[in-house]
Amino acid sequence: MDYTQIYPFPALVGQEELKLALLLALINPAIGGVLIEGPYGVGKTTAVRALLDLMPLVERPVCRRGCLPDEPDALCSDCRERVSRNEALLTSEPMRLIELPLNARLEDVVGGVNERVALEQRRVLLEPGALAVANGNVLYIDEVNLLEPAVVDAILDAAAQGRTFVRRGAMVRLYPSRFILIGSMNPEEGRLRPQILDRFGLRVWTAPLAAGAERLEATRRVRAYKTDPAAFRLRYAAAISGLAEAIRGAREVLPLVQPTHNAELLAVDVVGALNIPSHRTEIVLLEAARAHAALLGRVDADVEDVHRIAPLVLRQRGSVAIAVEARRVAEEDAAIRQVLEAALSSV
Numbered sequence: 001m002d003y004t005q006i007y008p009f010p011a012l013v014g015q016e017e018l019k020l021a022l023l024l025a026l027i028n029p030a031i032g033g034v035l036i037e038g039p040y041g042v043g044k045t046t047a048v049r050a051l052l053d054l055m056p057l058v059e060r061p062v063c064r065r066g067c068l069p070d071e072p073d074a075l076c077s078d079c080r081e082r083v084s085r086n087e088a089l090l091t092s093e094p095m096r097l098i099e100l101p102l103n104a105r106l107e108d109v110v111g112g113v114n115e116r117v118a119l120e121q122r123r124v125l126l127e128p129g130a131l132a133v134a135n136g137n138v139l140y141i142d143e144v145n146l147l148e149p150a151v152v153d154a155i156l157d158a159a160a161q162g163r164t165f166v167r168r169g170a171m172v173r174l175y176p177s178r179f180i181l182i183g184s185m186n187p188e189e190g191r192l193r194p195q196i197l198d199r200f201g202l203r204v205w206t207a208p209l210a211a212g213a214e215r216l217e218a219t220r221r222v223r224a225y226k227t228d229p230a231a232f233r234l235r236y237a238a239a240i241s242g243l244a245e246a247i248r249g250a251r252e253v254l255p256l257v258q259p260t261h262n263a264e265l266l267a268v269d270v271v272g273a274l275n276i277p278s279h280r281t282e283i284v285l286l287e288a289a290r291a292h293a294a295l296l297g298r299v300d301a302d303v304e305d306v307h308r309i310a311p312l313v314l315r316q317r318g319s320v321a322i323a324v325e326a327r328r329v330a331e332e333d334a335a336i337r338q339v340l341e342a343a344l345s346s347v
Ligand SMILES: [Zn+2]
Pocket: 063, 064, 065, 066, 067, 075, 076, 077, 078, 079
């Protein structure tokens, strides 16, 4: 990879919420990723790609089917050969950023038949799609609101089940598919379906920087970077490695981090008071609070962690349609009870 292509994450001016959300998503995949909304040209994609400098090392199966050394009976034929050659089934490498192109077709996403092999060798070779390649990685979808509905459904399926199928006739292949989902969109281009919105743990609004000092500084940095990317990156080298180290440390401490009783109460209270229907909300709130505590090196996720990350989790969770429907059902139930009681008193 050509690292000079990556704008340094610590050089991003402002957008503190966006930066925090991206770091938390890397620290704790259970948060369910980040949705970034905002107008064009505010650095959404630049910020996501800047994560490439910060990617933690993860241990992952060499095999795309996800064969694991502690499940020797379930190994595929390739992996049995690997074992016989004394090759490792796991490898340690930085998480990757898999970008789904805007014009992605369903077979690019779920996989399909390798057309070259089919033509040249007259045999069917099933190939994994982006959802399988994204396993253990970050899946980034720019303009997520413009994806074809069938592609969105495939992503939702994989996110819910943690695996994806490639099918052709009687041939079926199963691939593990657990990924950190990051989406970005410009709401001027259209809204996101509620099902996929619900899948994003954190929701960030990236407003353009206010005119003045911040905006001027951002322009200067971009100009300096474009003039000499390598020299510009060198200026931020220490900050980048410090941040990468903070993420590594936070991921290590995360399994020990527990929410306090007060943090749990606060989470349930605010979700209830805001009338948010999805039960995923409390779970995400506490997972994000755990990641925030881990980033600060604490093993107690307390009320201040919930307080800090709550706006990121709670945005766009309320539903007017659900509230209207709930009121309608309540009114209907009241009418049913009234009729029942009247009927009962006359028998
Ligand atoms: Zn295998």
